[in-house]
Amino acid sequence: MTQDNRSGRPQGRPPEGDVRVSRVEASLRGPFLLFFVSAVIWLLVASVLGVIAALGLGSSVGVLRECSWFTPGRVAAAQQDLFVYGWGFNAFFALNLWLLSQLGRFEFRNGWLAQLGGVAWNLALTYGVARVFAGEMSGYRLLDFPREVGPVLAVAFLLAGFWPIVAFARRPTGHTFASQWFVVGASFAFPLVYLLAQLLVLWQPASGVVQAVAHSWFVANLLQLWFGASALAAIYYFLPKVLERTLTGYYLAPVAFWTFFLFAGWTGPAALVGSPVPLWLQSTGVVAAAMMIIPAIIIAINVHGTLSTQGGWGRAWNDTTLRFVSFGAVAFTLAGVLGGVFAFRAPSAVARFTSFATGLEQLLVYGCATMVVFGASYFVLPRLTGTLWPSAKLVHAHFWATALGFLLALVAWLVGGWQTGQLLANPAVAYADVLRAESSWFFLLTVSSVLLLVGHVAFALNAFGMILKAPAPASRHD
């Protein structure tokens, strides 16, 4: 227990020799572990599906082609849904609840309600994914599930994801912190956006292109206001906490929060540039995406400013939690800047219909949100279970496999997408040649998906080993 920082040992752990867990954390143990364990299981399933999807795209694995359940369209959709709704949501249910309970000194007495929500969420998700595999998709990305799943997921969200708001409302002092704003915002924004999108797209469909507009609005809100905001909350918490210093230019953070929530909801139509929706709507999306530079810059000042003083980067690199969290912070800044620049019409005309948009999305969803959740769980789990992470080697394997795997995929998406876009725009190039050029990037994506799977397996082994060997929650009833 005396390893120094460079060993890759996670630093977030209870004081030496004390396996007692604080009452706040003891009260969270049940719901947190339910959300966390289901999140990791979904992450593993999604990674396996990711490998299958990549193999299906890159080469011809005959066995899988025979079975209609494993046709690339269904596998890719199921993979995305499981990653977003299985991993992303469960993980942030756990993390947001933990964060706001910590910041609000909140002892959770109704854990069973949250657990009920978690169970309902996972059951509805399982049913939805089964229907996706059976080929009964709605055809709208991230709203793939048949429409009866929507209300169940929404109610489950209210049961599972609304307790951070309760923790916020019952905080003992009037003082609030940036993390709390972002989590409360995200927890209110998602159910509203999700139910309205369900209404506009699936239950009472708006006519014609309005449906597409509503769908793009939903996707942008889901990515920015749930994944982006929740990840920002964690970044704002762990950075000053682990570095034990105040954030540079923290007085700017309220501006970042309000501009982020003001503009993020409008960025959706930027994805529709060039499609038959009114021009003013496309322009609104472009303007909003460009305005997202403002919160991105302020958050960069807060985060990178803090990291850049007094050897912050070096300390972040040598701390497991901060290594992941600062990776996520850099990815967020990059996503904000690239998203703003490539929303403009000229670059967007090249990049649209290519994997470039996927790259920008994954920069936020994986590069930022997922990496931040990884970092946070290295901090939170030891405190919650009262034990240490079993293997430092697995921690290293986790970091390098996920970081390299993600960077490889990012290069393939962004560079490959841009190249494809330019070939598509060139009338002298035959479409078959465009496809051939594009498929040369699939090898990179396949390697990346295997690396990610390796990283996730390492993480799951470490986490499950830790949870299983944890002592019973000693301080819960004393």
Next chain:
Amino acid sequence: MSDHSSSGNRPLIPGQVAVWLGAVSLLAAGLIVTGYSYLALRQGPNEDAARRQAQKELRAENAKKAQALLTEPARNADGTFRIPLKDAVALVAQDPKVVAKLQAAAGPAPAPAAAPAAPAAAAGAFVKADPEQMKRGAAVYARTCIACHQPTGLGLPPVFPPLANAPIVVGNPELPVKFILQGLMGPITVNGMTYNSMMPPVAGVSDADIADVLTYVRQSFGNQGNPVTADQVKAIRAANAGRTAPWTTAELGLK
């Protein structure tokens, strides 16, 4: 540690759950307001039916006006009528007094003396188009019109109207030329069916192309309309040179 530790009587609804219920009600209120206003603004199926009914009545009212417009011959920019030279020669050869008869029939039409008008004779003088022109027209059709109006000319109901047996197509070529040049926006009724979409203006076609393709369409798919010349198209283009907005049937007196 906690300042919410339970003491004394426990309330019916624990404080945490009460706050949760409050937050859920807040969200539900927001959702109901937004969702209700969306549903109120959205045109329901009943309103759709009512709109269709009103449209039907309007259509019946305008039928005569539309018929009059369709049987009217092509006009030049200055308002005079024009028909192909071959037709005029054929008419005069058939009946030397045709000009005087037509002048009497056209009545209030402006300056009909410049050229003989066609309405009375249109049915009698069907002129077969030059096969070369038909061939050129088919080529233009294949690269420009075929995507919406289909190789059969039957269109794709209820989105794209048919060209086959459509009175507008075989009537005065002014309307089709206008649609090709500036596009057509909004509802149009063809053979009793209302199509409510948009025909975009067709860019990059010359007067000769338009004349060829219209001639092709007017003599294919069972249509029997006279050929159109590039000069006619040129005149219509010149008459509407400043216009960029798509035409609407309301503006043209159709419905």
